[in-house]
Amino acid sequence: MSEFKIERAGPEAARLGESPLWSVAEQALYYVDIPGRLVLRLASDGSLRQWAMASEPGCIALAEGGGLQVARRDGLWHLDTDCGELARIAPPPFDPAKQRFNDGKPDAAGRFWIGTIDDARAPEATLYRWAAGGFTAMAGGIANSNGLAWSPDQRTMYWADTKGHQIYAFDFEPASGSITNRRLFASFPQRVAGQPLEEYGGRPDGAAVDAEGCLWVAMHEGGRLVRLSPAGELVQEVLLPVRCATMPTFGGADLRTLYVTTARDGRPADELAREPWAGCVLRFQVNVAGLPPNLARA
Secondary structure (H helix, E strand, O other): OOOOOOEEOOOOOOOEEEEEEEEOOOOEEEEEEOOOOEEEEEEOOOOEEEEEOOOOEEEEEEEOOOOEEEEEOOEEEEEOOOOOOEEEEEOOOOOOOOEEEEEEEEOOOOOEEEEEEEOOOOOOEEEEEEEOOEEEEEEEEEOEEEEEEEOOOOOEEEEEEOOOOEEEEEEEEOOOOEEEEEEEEEEOOOOOOOOOHHHOOOEEEEEEEEOOOOEEEEEEOOOEEEEEOOOOOEEEEEEOOOOOEEEEEEEOOOOOEEEEEEEOOOOOHHHHHHOOOOOOOEEEEOOOOEOOOOOEOO
């Protein structure tokens, strides 16, 4: 059993919840349901607001000046969360018939880093940086770009290859937004044929960094979160009441509430019967606070 008191935060389940982020100003949690084509806002009182999307939203960011930036299969958009108006910022820098945007976050300078996922899971996904009105391809060679996060001093960027069960680290230059020295940060065993899920630790999905510089990683299909030190060592594990966590983020008035999005899409019926919270947002209290999210510039 987990040492943490894990609660269900939201009133209903998403098919594939992802990209949670905390609005300090609103004291509310935003996240997306990718196949459900929804952007959602969970208020502190538990009420839920939704915005329907015409295309799958892979990730979101709080926008400088208000609202959200939404990275969808059909491009980068601005969502006015007051009136619901959508305006496209840019078309996608890839073929939307083969790929879509997936995990992404802005850096401290407001550059929105967004990775893609290949529909056929071929190693053709790319990590893009949106800045100064254009996309720049920054890294590639994987099938599912995930797990973006930065160290508290902004000198290290983390990037997960979910299918490859690996997390990479880069040296990050805050002023220019350049990345160098790609290296393996952490690696996890792949599931072998016939291995029961109970014996499989999962693969790295979304991530978040706390104030001590430790990386919290959702281990998809592993039923757990792991906390890794800045050296890549496992320092903590949190067992969850669902098999498929997708991404953690820090929230609450003191940023010591860890929120976790989860998934239920495509899961077997017997698993869902055992896991009624699958697809829901979970939360629990941690001792080390997180960092507030960065704002994305248009």
